[in-house]
Amino acid sequence: MSFSSPVTRALDEQGIPYRVFHHPGPVHSLEQAALERGQRPEQVVRSILFRLAQDQFAMVLVAGSGQVSWPALRSYLGQSRLTMASEAEVLAVSGYPIGAVSPFGLPRPLRVLVDQGICAQEEISIGSGERYVTIILRTGDLLKALPEAEMGNFIVEDNESGEPGSKGELIRSSSSGEH
Numbered sequence: 001m002s003f004s005s006p007v008t009r010a011l012d013e014q015g016i017p018y019r020v021f022h023h024p025g026p027v028h029s030l031e032q033a034a035l036e037r038g039q040r041p042e043q044v045v046r047s048i049l050f051r052l053a054q055d056q057f058a059m060v061l062v063a064g065s066g067q068v069s070w071p072a073l074r075s076y077l078g079q080s081r082l083t084m085a086s087e088a089e090v091l092a093v094s095g096y097p098i099g100a101v102s103p104f105g106l107p108r109p110l111r112v113l114v115d116q117g118i119c120a121q122e123e124i125s126i127g128s129g130e131r132y133v134t135i136i137l138r139t140g141d142l143l144k145a146l147p148e149a150e151m152g153n154f155i156v157e158d159n160e161s162g163e164p165g166s167k168g169e170l171i172r173s174s175s176s177g178e179h
Contacts (some may be wrong), residue, residue: 005129006095006105011137016145018137020128029130030065034170037125037134041065041130045118045142047101049085050091052077054055057085057093058111059103061126063118066155067083071156102127102135103146111150118142119151 003020011018027033034041042064050058050073058077060068074082082143090098095107103112103126118124125134126142143149 003128003130003133005133007102007127007129007135008105010104011135014145016137016141017035018135018141021136023132023134023136025132030176033125033134034064037136039123039125039136042117043121043124045124047092047094047103047127049101051078051083051085051089057089058113059094059101060115060154061103061114061118061149062115062155063121063124066115068116068154069156072152073113076152076154096127097131100127100129100131100133103149105129112163113154114143114146114147114149114151114153116151117153119157 003022004058008020012166021037023033023036026093029039030044030046034044037044044064046062046064048060048062050060052058060073062068071079072120074080081164090096090101091109093107094101095105096102103110121139123136124139124142125136128135
């Protein structure tokens with residue numbers, strides 16, 4: 001059976017190779033998802049949507065269980081306040097339910113930030129637009145398919161609390177260059 005979604009259509013239009021993986025049933029944890037895919041947890045990329053202001057959003061791609069550093073993200077975006085998007089906002093903005101969100105096939109352009117940690121993996125998996133189905137592809141192909149994405153360090157470092165007042169280092173560059 002062939003799987004098609006806005007994600008696969010967007011990747012097909014760009015000529016990006018990928019494979020589709022169907023989970024045998026509900027997925028209850030990052031570790032379970034990785035195990036069933038034959039991957040390590042850090043290869044599972046989460047697409048997290050943040051609300052910057054009314055009707056203004058940004059998506060952050062992070063590897064595995066990495067927690068977004070709120071201070072680093074606020075600093076990078078030049079925002080004193082931001083919140084994670086609600087479940088309703090995620091569906092309205094991305095067109096996908098939580099657990100299936102992807103930076104591809106979005107109904108409208110969206111600012112995408114990619115945490116540098118993703119680059120440590122040769123192969124990753126991302127949301128397909130449908131729960132319990134994932135897209136597996138090479139990290140280089142992910143970055144090639146997201147030429148406007150911005151790279152940086154957006155996760156909590158070992159010595160960082162992630163709380164207001166802590167600092168995160170950032171790399172301001174476009175993913176369209178070499179990595």
